[in-house]
Amino acid sequence: MNLLEVNALGISFGGLKAVDNFHVSVKKNELYGLIGPNGAGKTTIFNLLTGVYKPNSGEILLNGKNLVGKSCIKINHEGVARTFQNIRLFNKLSVLDNVKAGYFESQKYSFLDGIFCLPNYFKKEKAMDELAIDLLSVFHLEDLANESAGNLPYGKQRKLEIARALSTNPSLLLLDEPAAGMNPSETEELMETIRLVRDRFDMTVLLIEHDMKLVSGICDRLTVLNFGQVLAEGETAEVLHDEKVIKAYLGE
Template structure:
C-alpha cells in the first residue's frame, strides 16, 4: 500500500479548474518531485493535501485512510507536515523555541501547571527542549539555539523550517520550493540535508521545485503538472528527457 494515494483530485475557483483529475501515488521513504511552470497548480495541490483548500472532487488517501474534509490541524496530526516557498518562521522567537513550537500538539501539561510553573511544567519543557536540541543537531543548528530565528542566514532558516516541520512527527513531508533564493553552494548543501532527512527519519518526501539540478539529483520519481492536469509521470531521468516536458517546461 502506498503511503499517499491521490485519485481524481480537483478544485475550481470561480469556474476555473485550478486542479483537474490530479493523481499521484507515493511509496514509503520515496523522494518524489512535483514540477511544472508557475501557475501550473503545484501549490494548490499542496494546499489540498494539507487541508487549506477542500477539493470539489477526488480522494486523498494517507496510509489508506481518506483525509478529505479534515482540517489543517487534523491533517498535521494524521502525519502530513509542510514548509513554504516564502519562509514562515517565528522571527522574534529563538531557534530553539521555533522547533519547540512544532511540539504544540503533544503539550501534556495543563494550563494551570503552565501558569503557576508547577513541577510537571518544568519537566515537560525540559523534555521538549532536549528533543528540539536533538533535531537542531541533525541540521548543525545547535550552536544557534538561542539566536533569534530572523537573524539566521537564509540557508539556515530553510533548515530550521524543515526541523520545525519534523517536530510534528510526520510520515509525509511536503517541501515547497526549498531551494528558492539559494545560491549554488547552499543548494548543494540542501540536497544533502534532504537526503539526510529521508534516511535519518525514514521520511517520505514530496517536493515542489524549479531547480532542475536539485530535482534530478535527489528525486526518485516525478509528476509534471500542466495547467492543473498531469502531463506525465515516471522515473526522474525518463521524465526530464520526455519531449513534452522539455518543450513545455525546460524551454529547450
C-alpha cells in the same frame, strides 16, 4: 507500499479548473518531485493535501485513510507536515522555541501547570528542550539554539523550517520550493539535508521545485503538472527527457 494515494483530485475557482483529475502515488521512504511551469497548480495541490483548500472531487489517502474534509490541524496530526516557498518562521522567537512549537501537542501541559509553574510544567519544558536540541543537532543548528530565528542566514532558516516541520512527527513531509533563493553551494547542502532527513527519519518527501539540478539529483520519481493536469509521470531521468515536458518548460 504507497504511503500517499491521490485519485481524481480537482478544484475550481470561479469556474476555472485550477487542478483537474490529478493523481499521484508516493511510496513510503520515497523522494518524489512535483514539477511544472509557474501557475501549473503545484502549490494548489499542496494546499489541497494539507486542508487549506477542500477539493471539489477526488480523494487523498494517507496510509489508507482519507484526509478530504479534515482541518489543517487534523491533517497534521494524521502525519502531514509542510514548509513554504516563502519561509514562515517565528522570526522573533529563538531557534529553539521555533522547534519546540512543534512538540507542544505531544508534550503539552495544563493551563494551571503553566500559570503556577507546577512540577509538570518544568518536566514537559525540559523534555521539549531535549527533543528540540537533538533535532537541531541533526541540522547542525544546536549552537544557534538561542539566536533569534530572523537573524539566521537564509540557508539556515530553510533548515530550521524543515526541522520545525519534523518536530510534529510526520510520516509525509511536503517541501514547497525549498531551494528558492539559494545559491549553488546552498542548494548542494540542501540536497544533502533532504537525503539525510529521508534516511535518518525514514521519511517520505514530496517536493515542489524549479531547480532541475536538485530535482534530478534527489528525486526518485516525478510528476509534471501543466495547466492543472498531469502531463507526465515516472522515473526522474525518463520524465526530464520527455519531449512534452521539455516543450512545456521551454514554451515551444
